[in-house]
Structure formats: C-alpha cells, structure tokens
Amino acid sequence: MSNRNVHKIEVQGMDSERVDIHETGDEFRTQTDSNPNRQQPLQCSGSKHVKKRNPRSVLVCLVLPCVLLTVIVLCIRIGRNNHNCHIKSEILFEERDQLLTKYINITEERNQLLTKYINITEERNQLLTKYINITEERGQLLTKYINITEERDQLLTKYINITEERDQLLTKYINITEERDQLLTKYINITEERNQLLTKYINITEERNQLLTKYINITEERGQLLTKYINITEERDQLLTKYINITEERDQLLTKYINITEERDQLLTKYTNITEERNQLLTKYTNITEERNQLLTKYINITEERNQLLTKYINITEERDQLLTKYINITEERDQLLTKYINITEERNQLLTKYINITEERDQLLTKYTNITEERNQLLTKYTNITEERNQLLTKYTNITEERNQLLTKYTNITEERDQLLTKYTNITEERNQLLTKYINITEERNQLLTKYINITEERDQLLTKYTNITEERDQLLTKYTNITEERDQLLTKYTNITEERDQLLTKYTNITEERDQLLTKYTNITEERDQLLTKYTNITEERNQLLTKYINITEERDQLLTKYINIYKEKNKLLSKYTNITEETAELKVKYNNVNKISEQQNQEKNELWGHLHDGWIYYEFGLYFISSEKNNWTESRRDCRERGADLIIINNKEEQEFVLNVTGGEETWIGLSDSDVESRWKWVDGSTMTSDFWALREPNGGSRENCAESFRSGWNDNSCSKIKKWICERNIF
Incomplete structure (x- = not known):
C-alpha cells in the first residue's frame, strides 16, 4: 500500500495494560505490558488480536482496595477510548462507502468498455x-491470371519457334538444292x-x-627356330627352379632369369603378331x-539415279517460289505478335506490384x-x-483462526485459576466477579x-487495490x-481496395482469354503451314540423303x-x-x-659343391654356411x-647372428674371429x-695384453x- 495508517488504542485496567494496534498493509502488531512506559511487541499477520500478559500475578498481589480504584479508573478510560473508537470507525465507514461508490462506477465503466470491446472485436x-x-x-x-499468361506466353513461344522452324526449313531447302x-x-x-x-x-x-x-617361307623357318628356343628356355627354367630352391635369395641369377623371360615374351609376342x-x-x-x-553393281545404279535427280530438280525450283511468298506473310504476323507480347508484359508487372502490396497488408x-494474443496472455497471467x-489470503485466514482458538484455550485456563483464587477469598470474590463481568463486557466491546x-x-x-486495478483495466x-x-x-x-483490384x-482475365483464343487460332494455322513445309522438307531431305549415301x-x-593400295605397299616393306x-x-x-648352356653347367657345379658341404656337418643360415667344431x-x-x-673364424655383424651363435653352441665357450694381438x-x-x-659381457674386455683373443x-x-x-665356429659366405 502507498500510505500507512498507525492507530493506537490505550486501555488501562486492573493490571495497567497498554494495547497498541499498528496497521501496515496487511500486518498488525499488538503490544502489552504491565508497565505503561515499556512496550513488548507481539506480531500477528493479517488478523485482529489482543493478548493479555501476566493476569495471574496481578490477581495474586492485588487486594480489594486496589481493585476498586482500578475499576473506577478503568471505567473512565474505557469511556474515553470507546468515544475515540466510535469516531474513527465512523470515518472508516464513510471512506469505505466512498470507495464502494467509486468501485461501482468503475465496474460499470469497465463493463461498458468490455461490451464496446466485444462489439468492436466482433x-x-x-x-x-x-x-x-x-x-x-x-x-x-x-x-x-498467371495460368492464362503462362498459356499465352507458351503459345507465343510456340508461334515464334514455328516461324523460326519454317525459316530454317526454307534455308535448308535452298541449301539442299545447291548440295544436290x-x-x-x-x-x-x-x-x-x-x-x-x-x-x-x-x-x-x-x-x-x-x-x-x-x-x-620365312615364317616356317622362324617357327622352327622358335620351337628350338622354347625347348631350350624350358630346360633353363627347370634348372632355375632347382637352383632357387637351394639358394632362395641369389640376386644375380634372378636378374638373369628375368631378362631371359622378357626375351621369351618378346618372341612370343612377335609370333602372335605374325x-x-x-x-x-x-x-x-x-x-x-x-x-x-x-563396284560394278553400283555403277549401273548411279546412271539410273542421275536421270531421277534431273526430274526432281525441276519440281524443287517451283516449290521454292511458293515458300518465298509464305515467308513474307509469316514475317508480318510475327510483328503483330511482338506488339501484343509487349502489352502483356506491362500488365504482368502491374499485377506483381499489386501482389506485393497485398502481401505487406497480410x-x-x-x-x-500476435499483439492481441500477447494481450490475452497478459490477462491470463493477471488472472493467475x-x-x-x-489462496494466500485464505491460508492467512486459517492461521488467524488457529491463533484465536489457542487464545481461547489459554483464556479457559486463566478462568480456572481465577476460580481457585475466588474460593480462597470468599468475601472478595463476589465484588471481584462483578467487576470482572464488567471488565469482560468492556473487553468484548473493545475486541468487537x-x-x-x-x-x-x-x-x-481491498477497495483501493480494486480501484487501481479497475482504473488500469479501463485504461x-x-x-x-x-x-x-x-x-x-x-x-x-x-x-475496398481489394474489391477494386x-x-x-476480372476485366484483365476476360481480355487475356480473348487474346489466348486469338493466339490459338493463329497457332493452329501456323502449325498447319509448318506441317506442310515439313512434308516438303522430308521429301527433299530423303532425296538429298539418297544422293549423299x-x-x-x-x-x-x-x-x-x-x-x-597404301596398306599393300606398306605390307610389302614390312615383310622385307x-x-x-x-x-x-x-x-x-x-x-x-650357347650362353644358357654355359650358365647351366656353372649352376650344376655350384649345386654339387653346396650339397657336399651340407653333408660334411655345415649349417646354412642367411646366405652363409657355418661349421661348429666337435674338438x-x-x-x-x-x-x-x-x-x-x-x-675362416666367424665374423658377427649384427644381433641376429649373435643369437644364432648362442643357439647353435648352446651358450658354450667358442672362439670367434676377433682379436687385438696387433695393437692393444x-x-x-x-x-x-x-x-x-x-656384444661384450659386463666389465669386458678386462684382460689387457695377456688376453688378446675373443670368445663367445x-x-x-x-x-x-x-x-x-x-671349441670354434667357422663361417663361409656363398655369395
């Protein structure tokens, strides 16, 4: 709320109570204390509530004279406070009535506006x-309109194409006669x-x-030589296969074998070419x-066709004159169609501009x-x-009712304690009860x-909030x-604009339909002329094609x-x-x-030597032979x-060969071909x-001049x- 009202009601009674009621929006605070100069807050949100403090101690301590004095003072105070409360309540009732009248007027205005709004929306x-x-x-x-214009454009294009075809046919007809x-x-x-x-x-x-x-004769001699060559190459291939099985990676023989196979392939290709x-x-x-x-049959046919061509030539000259007259008529019609086409394009541009305006309005x-839907959504959010x-106010109301019930339970407990005290003070109880009944009536009036x-x-x-809401809604x-x-x-x-458009x-549509009908009639006439020209053109082309063939x-x-003649002359030179x-x-x-025979003999000798070494205890490993002594x-x-x-004694060049030596000797000490006897x-x-x-062992070599030979x-x-x-191990390289 924009304004704050603070109202205080002071009531002094039997226990010198002071009650302050503050109103700030929806929150009230009640303060009560036995001392009039001290205020203790007691808050209760959104409810009317008055709570009494320490009545039991007051009843025990006070005596009858004090009770009488307090009753007199209480009556005076209650009279004053009741007068002030009545004045304030009358002011509040007047304000409420004014707000109600304003609220009713605003609601009537809102309803009128709503009816107007509904009518306008309808x-x-x-x-x-x-x-x-x-x-x-x-x-x-x-x-x-677009479909009709498209049809009209299609007819115009067809009309133009037909005229062009007719012109082309005429030119082709003239060219064909010249070619003939x-x-x-x-x-x-x-x-x-x-x-x-x-x-x-x-x-x-x-x-x-x-x-x-x-x-x-030459091919027969070459064939005999080829048979001999093939037999020799087969024997050579057999020797090479055997040699490859023994020596698997001998590079020199492989290169020679590749060269021989290429020569053999060349001979085979030459034989196939022959x-x-x-x-x-x-x-x-x-x-x-x-x-x-x-050639003899064609010569007879050519003489007959020559006579036919002479007769056709006379007919073609007559048709050429007729085509020239038709060509002049078609050119005049084409000019008329071009003028009509220009007018139609201008109308199409006008329609496009109108279409753009309509899309902008849409x-x-x-x-x-979208704006109206947003306003509806805003109203729905306000309603929620x-x-x-x-719902919040209802929850607050339920809380206030619970607090009131708690106060009632406390009040019943206090009354029970009060009854016990009255039994002890029989003489004072009657007067006190009278004063209490008066006090209770006054407190009830105050509470009301x-x-x-x-x-x-x-x-x-609430009326103020409603008034503000209604004014906002009205605006x-x-x-x-x-x-x-x-x-x-x-x-x-x-x-109005759309109806005019x-x-x-509609007027343009009728005009275009009429133009379309005219174009259709012209199109049919031109197609008939074109068909006639095509028939003539086909006849002439057939004659030309026959002559061309x-x-x-x-x-x-x-x-x-x-x-x-050229091929026979070339063949003669090729044969030579x-x-x-x-x-x-x-x-x-x-x-x-002769060379192949020599190579085969060398291969046989090397093969025999290898077989002899392998049978004497030699071991083959990676293009080398190795001998391990038993002594x-x-x-x-x-x-x-x-x-x-x-x-000679083995020379170890890599790790694989060192592992081979260890595997063959089983790790036994064997001499290898390494020493420093010349220079230490x-x-x-x-x-x-x-x-x-x-591949020295750990801390080796360490013998100095006394140990000059290496072992594995x-x-x-x-x-x-x-x-x-x-023991020792010997090595012999094959290649």
Missing part, C-alpha cells in the same frame, strides 16, 4: 473474415577416279601375292574380290494478431496472480471494535478500443581402294624388314643358346682348421675390418688368452 473478426475471403478470391483470380547439284558434279569425278584406282589395285594385288609366298598379319592378309584378299563385284494483420493472492476497525481497514485496502480497454477502431478503419480501406483482375559410298570405295629381322634374330638365338683347440689352430675348410685395445676381425658393433659364451663376448683350448 466487427473486426467479421472484417477479417471478409478480408480473408476477398484475399482468397484475389488469389484465385491471380492464379487464373554439287553432289552430281562430284559423283562424275569420283567415278573417273574409281576406274583409275581399279587398275592400280589389280597391279598391287599381284605384287602382294608374290610377297605372301616369300613371307610364308599369325595375326597372316590372317589379316587372307581377310583382305576376300574383301577385295567382294568389293570389285559391288503481414500487418499477422503482427496485429489474483487467484494465487486469494478492534475487529470492526480491522475489517474496515482491510475492506478499504487498457481504452487503448485497445482505439487500436481496434483504427484496425477496423484500415480493414475497411483494404476491403478484384474487379480489375550414294556419294558417300563412292567416296568410301575410292578411299578403301587408296587405303588398300621382317625377313631381315628374322635372319638377325636366328643368329642372336644361337648365341643365347677343442687354441685360437690360432682353430683359425687354421677353418682356412683348410675354405672358410684395437679389436679387429679376421678379414682386417674394425669392430663396429660389439652365454653372457656375451669375453677376452681370453689365445693359448686356451676351446
């Missing part, structure tokens, strides 16, 4: 329905060239037959005999609709807030006045009323004769070159045959034994190379005296 809805119906009619008319004349001249020249080519072709065939006999060429020569011989017979109506406030005061203040506050309704009236006026203007569209056949025959190549290849094959000897004697076997601490292998990778055992390498007796 009018607006009716206008909207009319507006929607008109827009739908306008949309239908626009669709019809040129073809006749070319045909005569080609027949002469064909006769010359026939004489040349006969001479070339004779030379080709002589070359074929020579080519057949067989294909032989077949081609046979097919060409049969084709030449057939073509000779065809968007405005949609925005207004009011219902929540009502307080409840009335509280109810009046609550009613006043909102006024704004809505003005907005709706403006919308109604706008809708009326739009309705609809009438304009004849011309093409003669040119093809001439070209074939030329190509055959092939004959020389085959003689050279036979010499090369003989040389290769023991010093380092120098061990090396001498390896050299006698064509090998400069370890070298038996082939003179320096040590690049080592389970933990790695160790330097030891060269005179010690141990």
